[in-house]
Amino acid sequence: MSLLRGLGLVLATGVAFAATPPSPVSIQADGRSPLPWRTLNAAEEERFHLGHAVFNTSWLPAGEGVGRRDGLGPQFNSHSCDSCHNSRRRGRGPLGDGPVSTDFVIQTGRRLADGRIERGHPRFGHIVNTQAIDGFSAEASIAIHYQPRPHRLADGSKLTLWAPEYRVETPDGQPLPDDLVLMPRIASQVLGAGLLEQIPERAILANARRRGPHRGTPAWIDSAGGRQLGRFGWQATEPSIASQTAVAFAREMGLSTELIGSIDCAAQDHACRNAAHDGEPEVAAELFEAVVAFQQLEALRRTPAAARQFDAATDGARLFARIGCADCHRDAMPLHDGRSIAPYTDLLLHDLGEALADRDVAGRPVPSRWRTPPLWGLSTALEGARTARLLHDGRARSIEEAIAWHGGSAADARDRYERLDTGQRQQLIDWVSSL
Ligand code: HEC
Ligand code: HEC
Known part of the structure; x- marks a missing residue:
């Protein structure tokens, strides 16, 4: 009887009970068959696969799609979630001088008369859209130029840092407004986001109350619906995977959803506002909810090689904690x-x-505070000889460069790293690259 009931469960839940209980971190060679971090029932499993398919879907302009995948644009940056977050990893980011890749985004801000910075700008909306469907033009083209900055560690060894400068050119050749703030961002890793959403708010707030030089501030977001804690994006501007996903559809792809009913057009861009759309919302509720559920349920993955390196590099883990990195990059x-x-x-x-x-x-800096980015998943960012592009704008080309850019309240941890001997620095880097 119990055997039969057990069998019934197995049938009802597909693979769910076939393997050992799912772990938050799956050890996997690649992300072609994503794994969940908790047991799914049959309906959840079906949704998970549908959501994965939506994540990989290339959207088409309104009227061109067969089925339910049209409504792209008129202006946009890329046509699928996966084209920026390849296999849910971070974007490749800018590889050097020249036009930026499509997975790199410039968000906009506006400097108000009282000095405060408001997100979004009437000339562009929230994002500078670098592509458009036929009959429309992109809002601008963007190119980067890197300035070398020599940097010296305590033992005299040298490192070159690369400071980015941006050139934004609009099709009409008009100068950019003086109050425009450029907020360059590489696509962050989506892997593990579902688990970050599962951290109780009180645990995050408890760390904000700990005393010490590395104490952080909660990213409160005031909205009509009340105050919410931001968790996602380089500055924790979005409270949930659902809101981050709706923002991506509206701003990066020009698709409306049940959460955000209009796309991100510039204030005066009537052509954009009146462009053909397909469906209200353009992304059917079932598809939107599936892609959100998929991200909420996917486990973080680590390659078998990274998992072995992680287990072996315990000295690096101890150094990471000792010099203060773990005060912000928390390990539990x-x-x-x-x-x-x-x-x-x-x-x-x-x-x-x-x-x-x-x-x-x-070129004047504006006050900027960053969410401590999760370092887990760095090994997947580096897998298969991918080049690392680290920090919010991808300027750092190695973990060591990323550390060297830490200033402000992390300057002391950076200095302690730079005073380690060569062997210890390597131990720390080996461990961080295995995460
Ligand atoms: C044009 C490139 C681009 C496209 C297309 C895109 N994203 Fe993103 N994504 C980004 C960038 C850039 C960020 C960082 C945003 C920020 O810092 O505010 C980001 C951040 C995220 C995050 C936050 C992860 C974290 O932990 O902070 C999630 C989740 C996400 N995107 C999901 C999606 C989904 C789902 C889609 C498809 C509906 C999508 N993105 C489409 C570029 C893109
Ligand atoms: C005061 C908090 C704090 C401390 C201490 C700190 N970091 Fe960070 N770290 C951050 C923040 C915030 C960022 C994101 C900055 C940005 O993108 O501009 C970051 C970014 C990084 C990145 C790039 C991550 C990515 O996704 O691109 C690495 C690698 C890193 N830190 C490693 C370290 C190491 C190693 C140490 C110790 C030497 C350390 N950090 C100490 C807050 C901290």
Whole structure:
């Protein structure tokens, strides 16, 4: 009887009971068959696969699609989630001087008369859209030029850092407004986001109350619906995977959803506002909810080689904690289900100094605080000889460069790293690259 009932469960839940209980971190060679971090029932499993398919779907302009995948644009940056977040990893980011790749985004801000910065700009909307469907033109083209900055560690060894400068050219050749703030961002990793959403708010707020030089600030977002804690994006501007996904559809792809009913057009761009659309919302509710559920349920993955390196590099882990990196990049956060994860983030905001701050078109820095990015998943960013592009704008080409850019409240941890001997620095880097 119990055997039969057990069998019934197996049938009803597909693979769910076939394997050992799912773990928050799956050890996998690649992400072609994503795994969930908790047991799914049959309906959830079906949704998970549908959501994966939506994540990979290339959207088409209104009227051109067969089925339910049209409504792209009129202006956009890329045509699928996967084209920016390849296999849910971070974007490749800018590889060097020249036109930027399509997975790199410039968000906009506006400097108000009282000095405060408002997100979005009437001339562009929230994002500078670099592509358009036939009959429309992109809002601008963007190119990067890197300035070398020599940097010296305590033992005299040298490192070159690369400071980015942006050239934004509009099709009409008009100068950019003086109050425009450029907020360059590489696509962050989506892997593990579902687990970050499962960290109880009180655990994040408890860390914000700890005393010490590395204490962070919660990213409160005031909205009509009340105050919410931001968790996603380089500055924790979005409270949930659903809101981040709706923002991506509206701003990066020009598709409306049940959460955001209009796309991100510039204030005066009537052609954009009146462009043909397909369906209200353009992304059917079932598809939107599936792609959100997929991200909420997918486990973080690590390659077998990275998992072995992680287990071996324990000296690096100890150094990371000793010099203060782990105060912000926290190695133990609880989940609602009682398990604990090691995401290496506190999900709090920190000021890392002026060198990393966003700038207006005249190059003046604006006050900028960054969410400690989760370091788990760095091994997938580096897998298969992918080049690392680290920090919010992808300027750092190695873990060591990323550390060297830490200023502001993280300057002391950076200095302690730079005073380690060569062997210890390598131990720390080996461990961080295995996360
Ligand atoms: C044009 C490139 C682009 C496209 C297309 C895109 N994204 Fe993103 N994504 C980004 C960038 C850039 C960020 C960082 C945003 C920020 O810092 O505010 C980001 C951040 C995210 C995050 C936050 C992860 C974290 O932990 O902070 C999630 C989740 C996400 N995107 C999901 C999606 C989904 C789902 C889609 C498709 C509906 C999508 N994105 C489409 C570029 C893109
Ligand atoms: C005060 C908090 C704080 C401390 C201490 C700190 N970091 Fe960070 N770290 C951050 C923030 C915030 C960012 C994101 C900055 C940005 O993108 O401009 C970051 C970014 C990074 C990145 C790039 C991650 C990515 O996704 O691109 C790495 C790698 C990193 N830190 C490693 C370290 C190491 C190693 C140490 C110790 C030497 C350290 N950090 C100490 C807050 C901190």
